[in-house]
Amino acid sequence: xxxxxxxxxxxxxxxxxxxxxxxxxxxxxxxxxxxxxxxxxxxxxxxxxxxxxxxxxxxxxxxxxxxxxxxxxxxxxxxxxxxxxxxxxxxxxxxxxxxxxxxxxxxxxxxxxxxxxxxxxxxxxxxxxxxxxxxxxxxxxxxxxxxxxxxxxxxxxxxxxxxxxxxxxxxxxxxxxxxxxxxxxxxxxxxxxxxxxxxxxxxxxxxxxxxxxxxxxxxxxxxxxxxxxxxxxxxxxxxxxxxxxxxxxxxxxxxxxxxxxxxx
Amino acid sequence: xxxxxxxxxxxxxxxxxxxxxxxxxxxxxxxxxxxxxxxxxxxxxxxxxxxxxxxxxxxxxxxxxxxxxxxxxxxxxxxxxxxxxxxxxxxxxxxxxxxxxxxxxxxxxxxxxxxxxxxxxxxxxxxxxxxxxxxxxxxxxxxxxxxxxxxxxxxxxxxxxxxxxxxxxxxxxxxxxxxxxxxxxxxxxxxxxxxxxxxxxxxxxxxxxxxxxxxxxxxxxxxxxxxxxxxxxxxxxxxxxxxxxxxxxxxxxxxxxxxxxxxxxxxxxxxxxxxxxxxxxxxxxxxxxxxxxxxxxxxxxxxxxxxxxxxxxxxxxxxxxxxxxxxxxxxxxxxxxxxxxxxxx
Amino acid sequence: xxxxxxxxxxxxxxxxxxxxxxxxxxxxxxxxxxxxxxxxxxxxxxxxxxxxxxxxxxxxxxxxxxxxxxxxxxxxxxxxxxxxxxxxxxxxxxxxxxxxxxxxxxxxxxxxxxxxxxxxxxxxxxxxxxxxxxxxxxxxxxxxxxxxxxxxxxxxxxxxxxxxxxxxxxxxxxxxxxxxxxxxxxxxxxxxxxxxxxxxxxxxxxxxxxxxxxxxxxxxxxxxxxxxxxxxxxxxxxxxxxxxxxxxxxxxxxxxxxxxxxxxxxxxxxxxxxxxxxxxxxxxxxxxxxxxxxxxxxxxxxxxx
Numbered sequence: 058x059x060x061x062x063x064x065x066x067x068x069x070x071x072x073x074x075x076x077x078x079x080x081x082x083x084x085x086x087x088x089x090x091x092x093x094x095x096x097x098x099x100x101x102x103x104x105x106x107x108x109x110x111x112x113x114x115x116x117x118x119x120x121x122x123x124x125x126x127x128x129x130x131x132x133x134x135x136x137x138x139x140x141x142x143x144x145x146x147x148x149x150x151x152x153x154x155x156x157x158x159x160x161x162x163x164x165x166x167x168x169x170x171x172x173x174x175x176x177x178x179x180x181x182x183x184x185x186x187x188x189x190x191x192x193x194x195x196x197x198x199x200x201x202x203x204x205x206x207x208x209x210x211x212x213x214x215x216x217x218x219x220x221x222x223x224x225x226x227x228x229x230x231x232x233x234x235x236x237x238x239x240x241x242x243x244x245x246x247x248x249x250x251x252x253x254x255x256x257x258x259x260x261x262x263x264x265x266x267x268x269x270x271x272x273x274x275x276x277x278x279x280x281x282x283x284x285x286x287x288x289x290x291x292x293x294x295x296x297x298x299x300x301x302x303x304x305x306x307x308x309x310x311x312x313x314x315x316x317x318x319x320x321x
Numbered sequence: 322x323x324x325x326x327x328x329x330x331x332x333x334x335x336x337x338x339x340x341x342x343x344x345x346x347x348x349x350x351x352x353x354x355x356x357x358x359x360x361x362x363x364x365x366x367x368x369x370x371x372x373x374x375x376x377x378x379x380x381x382x383x384x385x386x387x388x389x390x391x392x393x394x395x396x397x398x399x400x401x402x403x404x405x406x407x408x409x410x411x412x413x414x415x416x417x418x419x420x421x422x423x424x425x426x427x428x429x430x431x432x433x434x435x436x437x438x439x440x441x442x443x444x445x446x447x448x449x450x451x452x453x454x455x456x457x458x459x460x461x462x463x464x465x466x467x468x469x470x471x472x473x474x475x476x477x478x479x480x481x482x483x484x485x486x487x488x489x490x491x492x493x494x495x496x497x498x499x500x501x502x503x504x505x506x507x508x509x510x511x512x513x514x515x516x517x518x519x520x521x522x523x524x525x526x527x528x529x530x531x532x533x534x535x536x537x538x539x540x541x542x543x544x545x546x547x548x549x550x551x552x553x554x555x556x557x558x559x560x561x562x563x564x565x566x567x568x569x570x571x572x573x574x575x576x577x578x579x580x581x582x583x584x585x586x587x588x589x590x591x592x593x594x595x596x597x598x599x600x601x602x603x604x605x606x607x608x609x610x611x612x613x614x615x616x617x618x619x620x621x622x623x624x625x626x627x628x629x630x631x632x633x634x635x636x637x638x639x640x641x642x643x644x645x646x647x648x649x650x651x652x653x654x655x656x657x658x659x660x661x662x663x664x665x666x
Numbered sequence: 667x668x669x670x671x672x673x674x675x676x677x678x679x680x681x682x683x684x685x686x687x688x689x690x691x692x693x694x695x696x697x698x699x700x701x702x703x704x705x706x707x708x709x710x711x712x713x714x715x716x717x718x719x720x721x722x723x724x725x726x727x728x729x730x731x732x733x734x735x736x737x738x739x740x741x742x743x744x745x746x747x748x749x750x751x752x753x754x755x756x757x758x759x760x761x762x763x764x765x766x767x768x769x770x771x772x773x774x775x776x777x778x779x780x781x782x783x784x785x786x787x788x789x790x791x792x793x794x795x796x797x798x799x800x801x802x803x804x805x806x807x808x809x810x811x812x813x814x815x816x817x818x819x820x821x822x823x824x825x826x827x828x829x830x831x832x833x834x835x836x837x838x839x840x841x842x843x844x845x846x847x848x849x850x851x852x853x854x855x856x857x858x859x860x861x862x863x864x865x866x867x868x869x870x871x872x873x874x875x876x877x878x879x880x881x882x883x884x885x886x887x888x889x890x891x892x893x894x895x896x897x898x899x900x901x902x903x904x905x906x907x908x909x910x911x912x913x914x915x916x917x918x919x920x921x922x923x924x925x926x927x928x929x930x931x932x933x934x935x936x937x938x939x940x941x942x943x944x945x946x947x948x949x950x951x952x953x954x955x956x957x958x959x960x961x962x963x964x965x966x967x968x969x970x971x
Contacts, residue, residue: 061394062377069773076770077784080763080847084791087802087844090812094805144703151696159700162707168956169715170905172922173945176929177714177721202710266796266908271929278797282912285801293805296798304790311786375867395870402871407862411969412886421882422872453968471872 088297095294102294116288119295122280125193129276130262132197134255137208140201142251145212146243150225163209166202171267174202182272193274200262207261208254215250216243256310260303324352324507325386325474327372332381334367334531341367342378343531354501354508355536356522358515360554364531365511366479372509373477374398385474398475401468401506405480408464409452415439415463416448422471438466441500458489465497469504476501476508482517490514494521515555519543527551545580545657549592552580552659558592559631560661565589570660573626575653583660590661598633599652600624602642606650610643626651718949721942733943742924742944748835749920750951753903756842761896763843764850771851772858785855788848795845796908803841803913807832833914841909846899853898857891860970887969894962901955904948921948 095102105112113120141163148159166174178199185195221243228242244251269276277299285292327349334342341364349355357365370376372383374395383391390398401422409418419435428434439445442462452460461481468476478497482490498521501508512518518525519539526536527550535547546552563572565586570577572591583589600610600622608626620637623630631651635643643649725732736742767784774780807813807825817823831837861884869879907922918924921944928941 060377061392062375073770073773073780076766077780080767084787084844086813087799087806090806091802093812140703140706144700147696147699152700155700159703162711165711168901168953169711169949170907170922170952172905172907172925173718173949174711174714176925176942176945177717178710179929180717181710181713198710202707260793264793264796264798266911270908270911271926278908281801282797285797285804285912289804289810293801296801300794300798300802303793307790307793308786311782311789373867373871375870395867396873396875398871399873400871402868404864404868407864408868410865410868410883410887412883421869421874425873425878467868467872477871 088300091293091297091300095290095297098290102290105291106294106298116284116291118275119280119284119291122275122277125275126263126277128194129196129200130259132194133200133204133262134258136197136201137204137254137258138251141205141208141212141254142244142247143239145209145216146221146239149216149221150238160209160213163205165205167206171203171265172271174199175268175271178268178272191274193269193276196269196272196274196276199268199272200258200265203265203268204254204258204261207257211250211254211257212247215247215253218250219243219246253310256306260306263299263303324350324505326351326384327475327507327509328382328384329368329372330382330384332368332371332378332383334364334371334376334378340364340531342371342381345381345528345531345533347526347533347536349507349509352505352507353523354498354510354521356510356512356518356525357528358512358518358525358555359528360513363528365513365528367531368528369477369479369509369511372475373400373402399471399473400475400477401471401473402477403461403464403468403479403481406484408481409455409460409467411452414449414451415444415455415466418452418463419467419470421467426471434470435466438470439463441469441503442466443496456489457485458493461485461493462496465500469500469506473506476506478508478510480511480513483512483514490517497521519555525555527554529554546592546659547581549659549661552592553661557595557632559595559598560590561593561629561631563589563591570658572653572658573651575655577653577655578657580657580659585660591658592661593653593658594656595621595632595634597654597656597658598631599654600633600635600643600649601652602647603650604648606648608649608651610645610647610649612645613640613643615640624649624651715949718942718945721939722946724939724942733939734946736940737943737947742921745919745921745924746947749904749922752835752838752842752920753900755839756846756903757896757899759839759843760846760850760899761854761892764847764895764899765854765892767847768851768854768858771855772861785851788851791848792845792852795906797912799841799844800909800912803832803837803844807840833916835919837913838910838920841913842903842906846903849902850895850899853895854891857888857895857966857970860966861887890962891966891970894959894966897955897959897962901952901959904955905952 105115109120144159148155182195182199185198189195224242224246225238228238233242263277265276266278266282269279270282277295281292281295281299284295327347329345329347332342332345333340339362341362343364345364345368347355347368357368359365367376371378374390374393378391381391382389385398409415410421413421416432416435416439419438420431423431423434436445436448439448442465444459444462444466447455447459447463452463455463464481481497482493485493494517497510510518510521519542522539524536525539525542527534527542529550535542535551537545537547542551542555546555552558561572563570563577565583565588567576568582569579570583570589570591572593577591577593596619600608608624608631611623611625611630613623614621615637618637619634620640622633622635622640622643624633625631633651722733723729723731737746771781771784803811805811809826809830814825817825826832832840865883865887866879869883874882905922907926910920910923911926914923918927925941925944925948928938928944
């Protein structure tokens with residue numbers, strides 16, 4: 058009866074693959090269905106998808122939405138970095154007492170659903186419209202709030218991993234000013250955390266619908282929803298493309314994160 | 322409570338290309354505490370886990386109290402085990418931890434026995450505390466109480482002190498020895514710390530690459546190492562050039578007896594303990610003092626003799642006359658020594 | 667000259683006071699560095715929240731409880747009930763299936779391909795909500811979806827013989843599960859990782875069976891984490907808007923959709939404030955759930971960190 062331990066390991070392996078297989082089918086089915094659905098009509102949808110001039114001609118709203126989303130993603134990532142990184146570092150180094158408050162604030166958006174936030178944002182955006190016009194890019198302000206929890210957690214973890222305090226003290230003892238410390242000592246060392254925060258931001262912005270829709274602005278998801286009313290196949294094709302893009306991005310992020318950990 | 326005899330017969334266990342156990346034979350007398358000592362990867366932990374039933378051996382038998390338990394699952398072997406870390410269940414108090422095994426067996430009035438055991442290990446006052454509220458040493462005491470509460474046939478200690486501070490380690494190992502002697506359970510104690518092994522065990526088994534190099538009482542292990550590996554692993558050894566003659570080995574002019582008869586020669590390397598080396602100031606001496614380190618009751622003196630560095634351990638009172646650079650002569654006490662294995666040229 | 671020296675008050679203050687003042691100035695300067703962040707958060711997070719809270723109690727003539735009491739209307743209560751049921755069901759289903767999947771992962775090699783691939787996929791799918799998910803399911807089991815057509819053509823089974831349930835609560839339950847399970851994997855896996863192998867081995871050496879282990883050790887240890895994760899899934903489903911907005915075109919069965927209708931309605935201000943009252947109700951529910959989650963997380967961290 059040798060191999061009691063080995064038998065238990067084998068049972069676990071069977072269980073493992075059974076669960077993964079069954080759930081795997083559940084999760085892959087919609088993907089396959091999307092590919093099948095969008096391919097109805099002889100692949101014309103796919104050809105159109107990669108042909109930008111034709112696409113923007115046939116579906117102008119979609120093109121506007123895609124461009125708007127890309128702009129929002131870029132601006133939000135930028136605003137998030139400019140706002141969050143210096144503050145996170147600053148609080149850690151100069152105002153450790155405020156750290157819990159900042160953390161609480163950054164996690165607050167998790168408790169305030171987007172649908173609730175947008176109700177309260179309407180008057181604020183009236184002012185934004187007044188000062189900056191009604192462009193879809195102004196959604197950046199709201200999006201930065203939405204990404205706060207994820208971005209902050211990422212950057213905070215990065216700062217914890219490198220022991221900012223010691224680095225900063227060492228740099229200061231060698232005569233660096235605060236700006237130099239931030240730019241040349243801290244930032245290069247939290248590159249992967251910053252990149253991770255940026256990736257998460259882009260993924261979130263590209264998938265956002267609630268605020269854009271209820272503030273009547275343009276956005277990829279709004280465009281897809283609108284498109285769904287007229288061309289089902291195209292909307293599914295674009296959905297799939299957006300999903301695949303987000304997937305690739307987050308896979309790259311996790312691989313990149315792994316490599317950094319391995320190289321250490 | 323009297324212990325039982327344990328026999329590990331010709332245990333073999335391979336992980337891919339690594340022979341964790343390579344024909345291990347170990348017999349434990351009832352009530353005896355044996356320490357398995359060796360470097361990482363020598364198989365000591367594997368041996369313990371095979372005895373516990375937490376790992377399967379590829380071949381060989383395990384006998385406890387005359388019964389072959391090789392095919393018995395771990396939870397029917399009636400053994401108590403203490404781990405290196407994470408011994409205690411975090412969601413239970415110390416008392417509940419100790420009661421755990423008793424409750425599994427359906428005993429009533431478990432609290433009484435549990436309190437008894439906690440008193441035995443010296444922390445009766447902390448019965449209501451959780452693992453997170455106890456220090457490392459206290460946690461291991463509770464783990465010991467928990468293992469002993471079920472009156473196991475064998476007690477297994479897997480490097481129980483390795484994760485603790487030095488001072489706590491020394492204190493606790495004496496406690497473990499006291500408790501084990503009092504309770505009388507046959508015990509297997511795995512460690513990589515040779516001082517620990519020598520201090521607590523009735524017999525020490527030095528392991529290397531899945532086999533036992535020597536199994537003997539601590540004094541014998543230290544003073545009469547059977548192989549060069551044992552001589553080198555247990556205690557410090559000087560490697561001094563010598564020459565085989567008259568059934569012994571001559572090192573620095575002194576004829577030293579051999580632990581085992583020489584199979585090499587005539588030029589060999591002898592393993593000499595620092596405490597067998599004496600350093601005497603001598604203006605005509607061939608040696609020169611390099612450094613001295615004060616270690617408390619004794620001091621370490623490093624002497625350069627020609628191209629060889631010799632480490633000596635002498636009473637601290639004499640260090641005053643051995644300043645750096647002092648010419649000295651090295652004297653060796655006629656204690657039996659082992660020879661380093663001959664390496665192929 | 668002598669006067670100046672004789673009147674010490676005109677001389678610079680003592681060193682300790684100077685040091686205090688210096689520290690005070692340094693502190694003020696440090697705080698200044700956080701102003702941009704706090705200002706931003708006040709404008710775009712605190713003010714909107716206040717707008718909702720204050721607006722919920724505002725009526726034509728100033729402070730009023732009319733909006734809050736209007737929440738007692740049957741259709742709103744129904745919406746809250748349906749939201750809660752939807753969130754609870756998908757939370758439990760997602761929690762159970764997600765926990766199973768997470769457990770399957772934890773038995774695999776820690777750095778093996780299976781674990782890393784499934785973990786990465788979970789990260790993506792947990793965020794995959796909204797419109798794209800709705801359309802994915804439309805393509806799968808929509809009226810002309812892949813599976814619907816397959817079932818009709820090959821098995822003669824009409825999925826919607828008793829009504830198109832995809833666009834109602836049952837459909838939402840199915841679709842929400844798609845992102846609830848991966849979220850559970852992400853949130854619960856760390857707790858499973860915190861279970862040390864020594865605890866299993868200790869249980870065995872003390873004579874415990876697998877059943878004993880799960881009922882006396884692993885079960886109690888994982889319960890706070892499991893409950894907390896379920897609560898998180900509940901909050902997640904409760905807050906979700908986009909998926910339902912894209913799927914449901916007839917009526918507003920759940921609270922977020924009711925808020926949509928209150929916001930986009932062309933009726934008077936009163937409707938807008940009713941929307942704020944509903945929003946306030948949502949926030950309270952989510953806040954309570956998240957507070958409980960935080961408490962359970964603390965217990966988990968103490969045992970399984």
